[in-house]
Amino acid sequence: MSDPSVRVDRLRELLAIGPDDGVLLTDLDDIRYLTGFTGSNGWLFASDSSLRLITDGRYVEQARSQCSVDVVEARTIVEMISVVQRWATTRLLFQSSQVSVDLFERLKTVSAALVPIGSKLADLRRAKDPSELACIERAVRIADRALAEVCPMIDDSLTEKDIRDELEYRMRRHGADGPSYDTIVASGPDNSARPHHRPSARRLEEGDLVVIDVGALVDGYHSDLTRTFAVGSCDDVPRARYDVVRESQARGVAAVRSGVPARDVDEACRAVFRSNGLEGEFVHGTGHGVGLVIHEEPFLGSTSTAVLSAGDVVTVEPGLYRVGLGGVRIEDLLVVEETGSRVLSTFPKELICLPSRPTI
Numbered sequence: 350m351s352d353p354s355v356r357v358d359r360l361r362e363l364l365a366i367g368p369d370d371g372v373l374l375t376d377l378d379d380i381r382y383l384t385g386f387t388g389s390n391g392w393l394f395a396s397d398s399s400l401r402l403i404t405d406g407r408y409v410e411q412a413r414s415q416c417s418v419d420v421v422e423a424r425t426i427v428e429m430i431s432v433v434q435r436w437a438t439t440r441l442l443f444q445s446s447q448v449s450v451d452l453f454e455r456l457k458t459v460s461a462a463l464v465p466i467g468s469k470l471a472d473l474r475r476a477k478d479p480s481e482l483a484c485i486e487r488a489v490r491i492a493d494r495a496l497a498e499v500c501p502m503i504d505d506s507l508t509e510k511d512i513r514d515e516l517e518y519r520m521r522r523h524g525a526d527g528p529s530y531d532t533i534v535a536s537g538p539d540n541s542a543r544p545h546h547r548p549s550a551r552r553l554e555e556g557d558l559v560v561i562d563v564g565a566l567v568d569g570y571h572s573d574l575t576r577t578f579a580v581g582s583c584d585d586v587p588r589a590r591y592d593v594v595r596e597s598q599a600r601g602v603a604a605v606r607s608g609v610p611a612r613d614v615d616e617a618c619r620a621v622f623r624s625n626g627l628e629g630e631f632v633h634g635t636g637h638g639v640g641l642v643i644h645e646e647p648f649l650g651s652t653s654t655a656v657l658s659a660g661d662v663v664t665v666e667p668g669l670y671r672v673g674l675g676g677v678r679i680e681d682l683l684v685v686e687e688t689g690s691r692v693l694s695t696f697p698k699e700l701i702c703l704p705s706r707p708t709i
Contacts, residue, residue: 353383353384353385353416353417356382356383356473357383357395357400359473360372360383360395360470360473361395361397363469363470363472363473364442364466364469366395366396366397366442367397367439367440368396368397368398369438369439369440370396370397370438370439370440370441370442371394371395371396371433371436371437371438371440371441371442371461372394372395372396372441372442372443372466373392373393373394373433373437373441373442373443373444373456374392374393374394374395374444374470375392375443375444375447375448375452376444376447376470377389377391378474378641378642379393379444379470379473379474380392380393380402381569381641382473382474382641383395383400384400384402384415384416384417384418385415385416386402386404386408386411386412386415386416387411387415387569388404388407388408388411388412389408390404390405390407390408391403391404391408391412392404392429392433393418394432394433394436396436399419400418400419401418401419401420401421401436402416402418402419402420402421403421403422403423403429403432403433404420404421404422404423405422405423405424405425406422406424409422426452426455427455430455430456430458430459433456433459434458434459434460437459437460437461438461439461439462440461440462440464441456441459441461441462441463441464442464442465442466443456443463443464443465443466444465444466444467444468444470445465445466445467446467446468471645471646472646474640474641474645474646475638475640475645475646475647475658475660475661476658476659476660476661477640477660477661477662477684478660481570481640482662482684484567484568484569484570485567485570485571485572485639485640485662485682485693486693487524487567488525488529488564488565488566488567488570488571488572489565489572489574489682489693489694489695490695491520491523491524491525491565491567491572492520492525492529492563492564492565492572492574493574493694493695493696494519494523495516495519495520495523495563495565496516496561496563496574496576496696497696498519499512499515499516499519500578500701500703502515503553503559503578503580503703503704504553504580504703504704505552505553505554505555505557505580505581506552506553507552507553508548508549508550508551508552508553509534509535509536509540509548509549509550509551509553510534510548510549510550512534512548512559512561513532513534513548516528516532516534516561516563517532520563520565523565524567525565525566525567526566526567526568527565527566528563528564528565528566529564529565529566529571529572529573529643530564530571530573530643531547532548532561532562532563532564533545533546533547533548533560533561533562533563533575534546534548534559534560534561535548535559535560535561535562535676536551536553536554536557536558536559536560536580537551537553537554537557537558537675538557538558538672538673538674538675539672539673539675541557541558541559541560541577541670541675541676541677542670542671542672542673542674542675542676543670543676544632544633544668544670544676544678546560553580553703554580555580555581555582556579556580556581556582556583556584557579557580557675558577558578558579558580558587558675558676558677559577559578559579559580559703560575560576560577560668560676560677560678561575561576561577561578562574562575562678562680563575564643569641570640570641571639571640571641571642571643572639572682572693573639573643573664573666573680573682574680574681574682574694574696575666575668575678575679575680576679576680576696576698576701577591577594577676577677577678577679577700578700578701578702578703579700579701579702579703580702580703580704581702581703581704582702583700583702586674587674587675587677588700590627590669590674590677591677591700593621593622593625593627593669594667594668594669594677594678594679595679595698596621597618597619597621597622597667598618598665598666598667598679598680598681598698600617600618600620600621601614601615601617601618601635601636601649601665601667602665602681602683602690602692603617604617605657605663605665605683605685605689605690606657606685606686606687606688606689606690607657607658607659607685607686607687607688608656608657608658609656609657610653610654610655610656610657611647611648611649611650611653611654611655611656611657611663612649612650612651612652612653612654614635614636614649614657614665615634615635615636615649615650615651615653616651618631618635618665618667619631619635619651619667621667622667622669627669630669630670630671631667631668631669631670632668632670633668634648634649634650634651634653635649635650635665635666635667636648636649636663636664636665636666636680637649637663637664638661638662638663639662639663639664639682640662647661647663649663649664649665657685658685659685659686659687660684660685661684661685662682662683662684662685662693663682663683663685664680664681664682664683665680665681665683666678666679666680666681667679679698680694681693681694682694
């Protein structure tokens with residue numbers, strides 16, 4: 350990762366941490382971003398001049414090898430609160446969006462005044478530095494390669510689960526730590542019309558549309574790719590719907606650049622559906638940021654207040670869904686640049702007709 354001290358300095362500037370302030374971070378993704386620590390239990394305490402990681406005995410040695418910060422062992426929540434109590438002075442800033450009611454009640458025993466900071470740190474992680482982009486681009490290449498290898502194998506002898514399992518095996522074989530999320534393989538007139546369908550034992554059939562949404566995880570960073578395929582012959586209606594989604598996605602990609610409101614990218618995609626009388630079948634936002642979290646700021650939707658800036662990594666993924674007819678979604682991952690964007694995904698976007706077995 351890049352020099353963590355630079356990221357910590359940005360944290361202090363973002364939160365305007367004063368000499369009598371302490372900041373308690375409990376979100377593990379933020380802690381990883383600031384320190385490199387990858388354990389499953391830990392808090393990070395920051396002041397204007399120090400940085401301390403609190404974790405239990407399982408992770409002390411790991412933390413010391415991964416982080417250039419002070420590591421303090423605490424076995425229980427009670428001990429962790431006691432440690433914070435020793436350091437907190439006038440104000441204790443905390444991540445209210447990440448704290449349960451139970452933990453909040455425990456934090457109230459600390460003598461410092463509690464100050465919620467909500468989700469402010471989401472903006473801290475938005476602009477990806479070169480080391481982050483390298484991980485994301487590697488994750489993109491792995492998912493692209495896995496899909497390219499699996500695609501010729503797909504026919505109506507396979508189930509949705511078969512395809513998912515083969516994709517995830519090949520991503521790991523090519524160097525991924527695992528899938529970015531539960532891989533989506535959604536087929537047929539009903540399943541493909543569910544945007545987040547979980548793969549089932551349904552066997553592909555002649556004429557199916559198949560939506561495959563796949564991503565790889567590399568050193569904590571995610572990728573995100575969706576393509577739609579047809580099994581055997583493809584009728585005029587699904588092909589026409591595919592062409593509309595492809596035009597919508599192309600308009601959205603063209604709209605991505607620094608300084609553009611995120612909602613304008615959503616509108617660029619949505620306008621194509623509206624002009625074809627299909628806007629009601631676009632049931633989700635156009636995209637989202639991708640990094641240490643698969644869905645993070647900025648979100649590209651009709652109600653978004655975000656403005657895209659250079660270094661953002663975002664998806665553009667419009668889709669149409671109609672139960673009984675099927676779904677179509679096309680998704681790429683892009684890096685936002687000053688004068689446009691760079692598409693990271695390379696898998697073709699033409700409607701690929703997968704083979705079906707001969708009937709005789």
